[in-house]
Amino acid sequence: MKTFLNECIARILKENKDLSKITVILPTQRLCSIFVSLLSKEINSPQFSPNIYSIRDFVSNLSDLSKASKTEEYLNLYKVYKEVFKNNATEDFENFIKWAPTLISDFNKIDSNMIDSKLIFKDLYEYQKMENLFENNSDGNDLGFWNLIDKLHQEFSKILLAKRIGTSGILYREAVKKFKNYIKNKNQFYYMIGFNALNNSEKLIFQTLLDTKQGSVLWDLDKYFFDKDSHSSAKFIKEYQREWNYYKKTPFIFNANNYTQNKRIISISTNTDYEQALKVSEITRNLSDNTVIVLGEEGILFPLLSNLKIADKKWNVTMGYKLTQLPIVRFFLAYFNLHSSSPNNNLKTIPLSQIIGSPFSKNLIFKNEIDKIENLNRILFSNFDEISFEKIKSLCNTEILLKVLHPKEDAFICIEDSISILNFIRKNKNLDEFNISVSEILLDTFEEMKIKSESNNFKIPKDALYYIMNELLKTKKLDFKGDKMNGIQIMGILQTRALDFENVIVTHVNEGTFPQSKRDESFLPFNLRKAYGIPTFLEKDSVNSYHFFRILQRAKNIFLLNNGSAGVGFLREKSRYIRQISFSKIPSHNFQEVIISQNIKKSVIKEPSINKTSEIIKKLKYISKNGFSATSLRKYLSNPIDFYSRYILEIPDYIPQTNTLNDMERGIIIHKTLEELYTPYLKKQMKIPYYDKILKKIKFTLHYYFKKYYGNKYDLTGENFLIISAYERAIRLFINKEKKLVIDNNRIFILDIEKDFKVNLNSKNEVFLKGKIDRLDKFNDVYRVIDYKTGYMNPDYLKYTSDFQRFKGDYKLHNQFQLLIYLLALKIDGEKVENFQAGVISLHSPLTTIIPLKNKSAPKNKGDNSLDPYILDEFHEFLKSVILEIFDKKKSFVSL
Amino acid sequence: MSTVNNLNAFLILNASAGSGKTFSIVQNYLVHLFKDKSDEAFNKMLGITFTNAAVLEMKSRILEQLYKFSNNKFDNMAQNIIKEVDFDKDELAKKSEVILNKILNNYGTFDIITIDSLFHRIIRGFAKELELSYSFDVEIEPEIVLNESAEYFIKKVGEDKQISNLLERFTYQKINNEENDWRLKEDLVDVGRLILNENDQLYATQLRKINLKKRDSHEKYLKHELNLLKNKNKEISTKLLEKLGLEGLNADLFTYKYVYKELKGLLNKDKEIFEKFLRLNDKLNEKKPLLKASVTDDLVNKFNQIIPYLKSDLTKITNNLISIDIIENILRDWVPLTLLSNVSSVIDKIQSEKNKILISTFSNRILKQLSINPYHNIIFEKLGNKYHNFFIDEFQDTSESQWIILKSLIQDCLQNFGENKNYGTLTLVGDSKQSIYRWRGAKPEQFIEIQKSKDLLFLKPKIEDLKTNYRSQKEIVEFNNFFYLKLIDQLEHEQTKKVYNKSLVQNAKNKQGGYVQIDFLNNNEDIDSVYLNKIIEKIKISLKSGFDYKDIAILVRYNREAREISIKFQEESIPHFVSDALLFADSNQVQFLINLIELFLNPNVLSLKIQHLKLLYHYLNKDEEVHYFLSKNLNKSFNQIFKENNLNFNFDDFNKYSLFYCIEKACFDFPWIDLKNTFVNSFLDKILHLENSEQISNPLDFLKIWQANISKWSVALNDEVNGVKISTVHKAKGLEFPVVIVPFSDKQIYNRQAKKVWFNSSEFLETDVGYARIKFTKKTSQFGNYWKGIHQKIKADEETDAWNFFYVATTRAVNQLFIISSNKNQNSYSFSRVIKNILQSKKSNEEGMFEWGKIKNKKSLKRSKAKIVTEEITYDVEKSNFEEKLFYPNTSNKNSKKGSRRKGDLIHELLSHIYSLEDIQIVLDKYYLKGKIDKVEKEYFIKIFKRIHLHPMIKKYFSKNYLSINEKSILLPDKKILRPDRISYDDKTCVVIDYKTGSKKEKDNLQVIEYMKYMGEILNRETLGFIIYIGDNNLSVKQIDFQTNKN
Structure with a gap:
């Protein structure tokens, strides 16, 4: 296969003896070095290389300006914006940066296409005026923007030119000005190689060179596309052929007719993007080095690399490895964000929690301050927007923490400190080789910024720092080593310009990527752009189409991967290019469509069942002697494996930390509160004044226990505040209800509260039951066993039958089980429980006083809640059988 | 069949299921294309559908038709078009090819899009006007935003007193009402949903306009009213009881203590008191004796005299009870609705903070823009397209606001002349029987209304009914004709009858074949498992008659039914797949990975550890005792456990690498994770996407999003799997399957759950407190005519939706249709009862099943060979070591050297621009200006560079007598390229000059000698060489002797 560049070199060597007399202009910097290497293969004796420029460098040379960095563009535009708009410049940097890139890109389009900016901005103003008129809200403010935009453009150019820098548009404008003189003085012949869509400046330069016979333009376009009616790939070149004077006299020469040669083209639909990486890896195993992998979306690079069979072949990755997702970079972004967005001595909690909450900082920066960090984190959890630095300082004042969190006076100090933090991290020696490389890039970046911000011309407003650094770090990449000339090349579509490969693999051949979605970000309305010849999405589509089909021209094996899943959201459509190929009817193309089948095997993992080893039996005996609690038995009944985890392995239930009191914590507070409220009246008959005293103490007691138990963990704000005041209300309602009962001449006698019990279930073996009864009282003549519950209690769950097997696997009956255990314990203790009543007082239904345990088969409306005398005996037997089962070696702990 | 007689400006196609809807709309589209003189009419045409799948199908069909025509393949459609456009075949073929080319090369203007993407485009085009950032993302799922807004409030x-008070009061109210759940978050999230849900938006918008103060006074009014009413009732009852007592009519005289029971109940605040009064009223109205038979005539007379009073009092009480109920009902949602405007602004705030826009806010945003901008046609203009021909598919699914927007956009275009003096056109295709998206805002009545109205768009629509069924085979078409015709008599509401009375009967395109079977299961305790077995039975029948698993679809109503079937199929190893129900979370492998992240974040949580240990025990196939393995490892760190079991994974990686890197590494490191498994790589895709779009920045972020979406994230569907498709009817809309099974066809038509309903309070209360929302229960429907009306509308909607659902299900089948019903719900209005009623006239077969057509058992069906091949990824996946091989080992450059390296590079860069002494100042000024060097550096460099230029040994070569080139490349045949720092030459001599900033090294000489060698060759002159060593404060020049070194 003869590549396009080889063809060009052959032609150049044929046409020229002295290479130092020629200048070659190529679309990209990367191509320049490739071109030189290729050229050196074709020469016979040492000689001076021709001048080789990328178009960008060429233009920069011509203009005698250097390209401003993005940062420089933003900062200067911001400065100019403030100056031009004076008091009307209301936007802070955060808002400014939302529209600035669009505006700069509009400026670029106007400048590089040599459009009279005065005219176009005037038209834009008229257009906006018309729209505003329609909208009937001519408050003038908005229009002011459009009125001053020309001035903004002029001043922006001025300020950059004064610094000898420029946007790419300015570079073009200046280059064109100087171009004619420039070429007169140089005795050079120019070759322009591999270009397609040109802006007006380029058109002028190229045409001038052609017309003055000082240059040739070598196009890379297959005759097929040129001849094919309306093929968008040929749009621009065809236009030049039609319109340029030079081509009216000189015929347009085609060297290539490759596209219609034999080709194998396979379109492969995958289910996920990740599968594309797998598939590419599979394909490359059987391909030669003369292969390019074009990544439609850079995001897939990483999965691709980790799946390639690297050892087998040589590889070259053109795009670098993006750094923004690395924890170390995230840390610094959060750091800049924190100081950028915190105006006073207050710190915003969101970036702050990103800093101190991230595992990276916990393990690599604050390793020695981990307690303080956790403490701080808890506080952040409950605060909302900001926290004062003073508060942080009072909690933790180690050097490194202060270095990170101390509010910074200005951007310079912020950058300076970032360097010392970075050095601190590097000194810790916890970084691996990869992260050391990354930290070096960061160091370079920060140091460069430091030097720059020292000079007066480059003042970074503090509120801009985060955006600037974010923008900057996005562009930083870790380079791969490789060989541009040999090995399988991995690159983006733009980097394939003017290159050819025998095997071409392209990923993400979906609409939206090939071509890119038609997102046109511009302040210039579509029609205005059309009228002034500024490219719109239509032109963008043609550019994309050119790049795509160009790389296929000389290829033999083509693999087009696309994501074929019908996911949720916006349309994921196969690229139009695949349709174009399949409809193109070229006989020598062997086109095939393949779908990767889904692999959706699911395996079922069974919980392992645990055999009762002697160790476990020993533990069980210990538990038994200590006493089984109602909860532990319930746990066994609802799921034996849970019992095993909780009581044999002693693993506490996992309650994820949130910023609100969880159920267990609520329970503790409420129980403690009720205990305290009733304690003074233990063994007493309740009287109205007692209730009045209790009522006065509710709020205080609740708050006291909240503070005592959870004051460090939670703030009494937000949902916690609501919870506590809701319980206060509920307790109040409940106490009032009880008071009302007493007023109505009922007698309530508090027998016991939080009564501990421990009874032997089976006197032969030491099997104890233990627990605590919330409250025992006597209501008129009825003894009552009462369990408090903070949550809702469904009365149906307290209806018992003698079918105790129901307790197995059913957690809903927990309270019923518990009450039965209490009664049983009392009975074993010698109480006559037959005339006892048991029930739950739920604070979720404070007006209901007591929800009784009752026989399911008892008639509905009968007030009789007394117990069936036999039930406890049966229950006793049932429990014994459960205990037997627990100790039964033959029965493993299984999962139900 | 010709659907397009002339190019009417406004055409409506009534397209029942299977009637070639896509065919017609495509043909219509093509006719417009061909009629136009230019070959680019498509860029004036806009096709709008509701789903991505429909977009794809329509696009493909248009392109494929054009391709066929251009290859001289003329089908039915071609004939129709030829007739319509007055072309001959050659012309059609030729024009097709041209148009096809044009479309493919201007695909960006080939606009067939979903309504959502159309709105998306408009919003993007008006970003500035709508005060949006230029780079917003679209968010489809509102859950996270809603949750955050609720949390924000709580x-x-x-902090905020007003809000605190409101929320506190709301909690109290919940306690007082003894509601089961006090949590506010859900209520606030619900409020957010009201703002986003189209069905509620109108009311929500109105409510938002009422400020807190006013709401407060309204609330006070309502509470006051409530008290008043309660007191009134108390008063009336007390008086009435007194009166009865005075007359000697005591409770014992009444059967069942009527009257007394109710009045006392009222005073005692009994439950269900309204119902009791209602019954009493009925009794009174029916003039049934309330008094016991034994009561004396005297007392009966007394009672009869009282009856008028009693009646009027009871009516008063009942009316008051209604008012009380309504007001209490209103007050239940009062607080959350009061917060509406606050919640709404928080939702806006969160969207703008996240730079995201919820898709459900699209319509409202556009409506806002439309209302301030009456010149709608510039909307399209601004987007760069101007449309003349509009095609809207599935019109019955359009919501009210969507239609308002579309209407105003289309209206303007239709009224304007096109470039070639053609009127614009609008084609609507729809079927009100297939409207099943009411819950999402669809308003199917619009499609019926628009057909009747004559003045919509000032145009009279031409209406065509598509009568032929192209999809289903004869017996299926006939069954559906039979069934839905009979159904009309069974319907209870006019609204539904309107939907089903028209254009029901279809002609089958296929004159024979097809099979329908309806089966009734006996009611049974475990009817669900009977259903599941029946489904399997039906599948076996289909397989036997030659169909494949992938030909079969089971259509259900709820996702949980789909999952139930899936579980059964898993047990029975029936290949199948479930759309949107293949949750990531269902995969054990994904669970394992999630567990890993949780464990990293909570390394000391034992319950997580034990969970993970169990998984490890399973995967590692340990043969030791479980308890031993667990207890042994419980207190070890996982890094240690991994190591002991030869697993590479290390938790420290989470601190150093991106989450994706770590999880992917885990996939390689744990041999039981299969990267080729679609669950696993979809999961990885998700993380990768979230990371690349910067939605997450650490594992904790991810876990939060995961938990919010655990029951949503699912594996995307790929049609090519060979398995039974289990799908909800909603997802199956627009699709067809050879075999369709519709199980569980015994549900009630009406929903039992109470609905929340909006109503205008002024229609009910004396004071207008704005729109109110109440829970509409059975009780509410008994409150009188106004409420009955609402009730009727609710039921009518439910009926329509239920039958539409069934209609869509039964019309998907091509060859075989199985309906499985049961005897359940026979006593109420249910699918089972109606099906049974309709089938009464039919005879069942021996097994009690009803059949249309005959089933034939074949070996296998002839099927056209698939164009598209299915493949598996087969190779063995393993982790590459690319990090080692492909990254620069940057570590060799130690820090200490960094400073001087920069300086060295800078010196070379500066010198490459300096040719003569005069250049020094200019170049350094420039660099200083750019901020690349500071003042000190500048002075330093000027000084040192001047010293170079004036150095006695080389001064001469820096003068104007010599031509100089800096950093010029020298090409060597097939070798590396040389680039000497400076070459100066005149006619006789050539001088190579190299700058060095480091210490002197032997290889420096060799390098310069190489330069000299080639320079001599190229320029053919005597060659000298110098190395200039530039130290911090000193400068030395060394001349290289070519000759001596050469030897």
Whole structure:
């Protein structure tokens, strides 16, 4: 296969003896070095290389300006914006940066296409005026923007030119000005190689060179596309052929007719993007080095690399490895964000929690301050927007923490400190080789910024720092080593310009990527752009189409991967290019469509069942002697494996930390509160004044226990505040209800509260039951066993039958089980429980006083809640059988 | 069949299921294309559908038709078009090819899009006007935003007094009402949903306009009214009881203590008191004796005299009870609705903070823009397209606001002349029987209304009914004709009858074949498992008659039914797949990975550890005792456990690498994770996407999003799997399957759950307190005519939706249709009862099943060979070591050297621009200006560079007598390229000059000698060489002797 560049070199060597007399202009910097290497293969004796420029460098040379960095563009535009708009410049940097890139890109389009900016901005103003008129809200403010935009453009150019820098548009404008003189003085012949869509400046330069016979333009376009009616790939070149004077006299020469040669083209639909990486890896195993992998979306690079069979072949990755997702970079972004967005001595909690909450900082920066960090984190959890630095300082004042969190006076100090933090991290020696490389890039970046911000011309407003650094770090990449000339090349579509490969693999051949979605970000309305010849999405589509089909021209094996899943959201459509190929009817193309089948095997993992080893039996005996609690038995009944985890392995239930009191914590507070409220009246008959005293103490007691138990963990704000005041209300309602009962001449006698019990279930073996009864009282003549519950209690769950097997696997009956255990314990203790009543007082239904345990088969409306005398005996037997089962070696702990 | 007689400006196609809807709309589209003189009419045409799948199908069909025509393949459609456009075949073929080319090369203007993407485009085009950032993302799922807004509010408690008070009061109210759940978050999230849900938006918008103060006074009014009513009732009852007592009519005289029971109940605040009064009223109205038979005539007379009073009092009480109920009902949602405007602004705030826009806010945003901008046609203009021909598919699914927007956009275009003096056109295709998206805002009545109205768009629509069924085979078409015709008599509401009375009967295109079977299961305790077995039975029948698993679809109503079937199929190893129900979370492998992240974040949580240990025990196939393995490892760190079991994974990686890197590494490191498994790589895709779009920045972020979406994230569907498709009817809309099974066809037609309903309070209360929302229960429907009306509308909607659902299900089948019903719900209005009623006239076969057509058992069906091949990824996946091989080992450059390296590079860069002494100042000024060097550096460099230029040994070569080139490349045949720092030459001599900033090294000489060698060759002159060593404060020049070194 003869590549396009080889063809060009052959032609150049044929046409020229002295290479130092020629200048070659190529679309990209990367191509320049490739071109030189290729050229050196074709020469016979040492000689001076021709001048080789990328178009960008060429233009920069011509203009005698250097390209401003993005940062420089933003900062200067911001400065100019403030100056031009004076008091009307209301936007802070955060808002400014939302529209600035669009505006700069509009400026670029106007400048590089040599459009009279005065005219176009005037038209834009008229257009906006018309729209505003329609909208009937001519408050003038908005229009002011459009009125001053020309001035903004002029001043922006001025300020950059004064610094000898420029946007790419300015570079073009200046280059064109100087171009004619420039070429007169140089005795050079120019070759322009591999270009397609040109802006007006380029058109002028190229045409001038052609017309003055000082240059040739070598196009890379297959005759097929040129001849094919309306093929968008040929749009621009065809236009030049039609319109340029030079081509009216000189015929347009085609060297290539490759596209219609034999080709194998396979379109492969995958289910996920990740599968594309797998598939590419599979394909490359059987391909030669003369292969390019074009990544439609850079995001897939990483999965691709980790799946390639690297050892087998040589590889070259053109795009670098993006750094923004690395924890170390995230840390610094959060750091800049924190100081950028915190105006006073207050710190915003969101970036702050990103800093101190991230595992990276916990393990690599604050390793020695981990307690303080956790403490701080808890506080952040409950605060909302900001926290004062003073508060942080009072909690933790180690050097490194202060270095990170101390509010910074200005951007310079912020950058300076970032360097010392970075050095601190590097000194810790916890970084691996990869992260050391990354930290070096960061160091370079920060140091460069430091030097720059020292000079007066480059003042970074503090509120801009985060955006600037974010923008900057996005562009930083870790380079791969490789060989541009040999090995399988991995690159983006733009980097394939003017290159050819025998095997071409392209990923993400979906609409939206090939071509890119038609997102046109511009302040210039579509029609205005059309009228002034500024490219719109239509032109963008043609550019994309050119790049795509160009790389296929000389290829033999083509693999087009696309994501074929019908996911949720916006349309994921196969690229139009695949349709174009399949409809193109070229006989020598062997086109095939393949779908990767889904692999959706699911395996079922069974919980392992645990055999009762002697160790476990020993533990069980210990538990038994200590006493089984109602909860532990319930746990066994609802799921034996849970019992095993909780009581044999002693693993506490996992309650994820949130910023609100969880159920267990609520329970503790409420129980403690009720205990305290009733304690003074233990063994007493309740009287109205007692209730009045209790009522006065509710709020205080609740708050006291909240503070005592959870004051460090939670703030009494937000949902916690609501919870506590809701319980206060509920307790109040409940106490009032009880008071009302007493007023109505009922007698309530508090027998016991939080009564501990421990009874032997089976006197032969030491099997104890233990627990605590919330409250025992006597209501008129009825003894009552009462369990408090903070949550809702469904009365149906307290209806018992003698079918105790129901307790197995059913957690809903927990309270019923518990009450039965209490009664049983009392009975074993010698109480006559037959005339006892048991029930739950739920604070979720404070007006209901007591929800009784009752026989399911008892008639509905009968007030009789007394117990069936036999039930406890049966229950006793049932429990014994459960205990037997627990100790039964033959029965493993299984999962139900 | 010709659907397009002339190019009417406004055409409506009534397209029942299977009637070639896509065919017609495509043909219509093509006719417009061909009629136009230019070959680019498509860029004036806009096709709008509702789903991505429909977009794809329509696009493909248009392109494929054009391709066929251009290859001289003329089908039915071609004939129709030829007739319509007055072309001959050659012309059609030729024009097709041209148009096809044009479309493919201007695909960006080939606009067939979903309504959502159309709105998306408009919003993007008007970003500035709508005060949006230029780079917003679209968010489809509102859950996270809603949750955050609710949390935001709750956090405000204690901060914002007004909100605290409201929320506190709301909690109290919940306690007083003894509601089961006090949590506010859900209520606030619900409020957010009201703002986003189209069905509620109108009311929500109105409510938002009422400020807190006013709401407060309204609330006070309502509470006051409530008290008043309660007191009134108390008063009336007390008086009435007194009166009865005075007359000697005591309770014992009444059967069942009527009257007394109710009045006392009222005073005792009994439950269900309204119902009791209602019954009493009925009794009174029916003039049934309330008094016991034994009561004396005297007392009966007394009672009869009282009856008028009694009646009027009871009516008063009942009316008051209604008012009380309504007001209490209103007050239940009062607080959350009061917060509407606050919640709404928080939702806006969160969207703008996240730079995201919820898709459900699209319509409202556009409506806002439309209302301030009457010149709608510039909307399209601004987007760069101007449309003349509009095609809207599935019109019955359009919501009210969507239609308002579309209407105003289309209207303007239709009224304007096109470039070639053609009127614009509008084609609507729809079927009100297939409207099943009411819950999402669809308003199917619009499609019926628009057909009747004559003045919509000032145009009279031409209406065509598509009568032929192209999809289903004869017996299926006939069954559906039979069934839905009979159904009309069974329907209870006019609204539904309107939907089903028209254009029901279809002609089958296929004159024979097809099979329908309806089976009734006996009611049974475990009917669900009977259903599941029946489904399997039906599948076996289909397989036997030659169909494949992938030909079969089971259509259900709820996702949980789909999952139930899936579980059964898993047990029975029936290949199948479930759309949107293949949750990531269902995969054990994904669970394992999630567990890993949780464990990293909570390394000391034992319950997580034990969970993970169990998984490890399973995967590692340990043969030791479980308890031993667990207890042994419980207190070890996982890094240690991994190591002991030869697993590479290390938790420290989470601190150093991106989450994706770590999880992917885990996939390689744990041999039981299969990267080729679609669950696993979809999961990885998700993480990768979230990371690349910067939605997450650490594992904790991810876990939060995961938990919010655990029951949503699912594996995307790929049609090519060979398995039974289990799908909800909603997902199956627009699709067809050879075999369709519709199980569980015994549900009630009406929903039992109470609905929340909006109503205008002024229609009910004396004071207008704005729109109110109440829970509409059975009780509410008994409150009188106004409420009955609402009730009727609710039921009518439910009926329509239920039958539409069934209609869509039964019309998907091509060859075989199985309906499985049961005897359940026979006593109420249910699918089972109606099916049974309709089938009464039919005879069942021996097994009690009803059949249309005959089933034939074949070996296998002839099927056209698939164009598209299915493949598996087969190779063995393993982790590459690319990090080692492909990254620069940057570590060799130690820090200490960094400073001087920069300086060295800078010196070379500066010198490459300096040719003569005069250049020094200019170049350094420039660099200083750019901020690349500071003042000190500048002075330093000027000084040192001047010293170079004036150095006695080389001064001469820096003069104007010599031509100089800096950093010029020298090409060597097939070798590396040389680039000497400076070459100066005149006619006789050539001088190579190299700058060095480091210490002197032997290889420096060799390098310069190489330069000299080639320079001599190229320029053919005597060659000298110098190395200039530039130290911090010193400068030395060394001449290289070519000759001596050469030897």
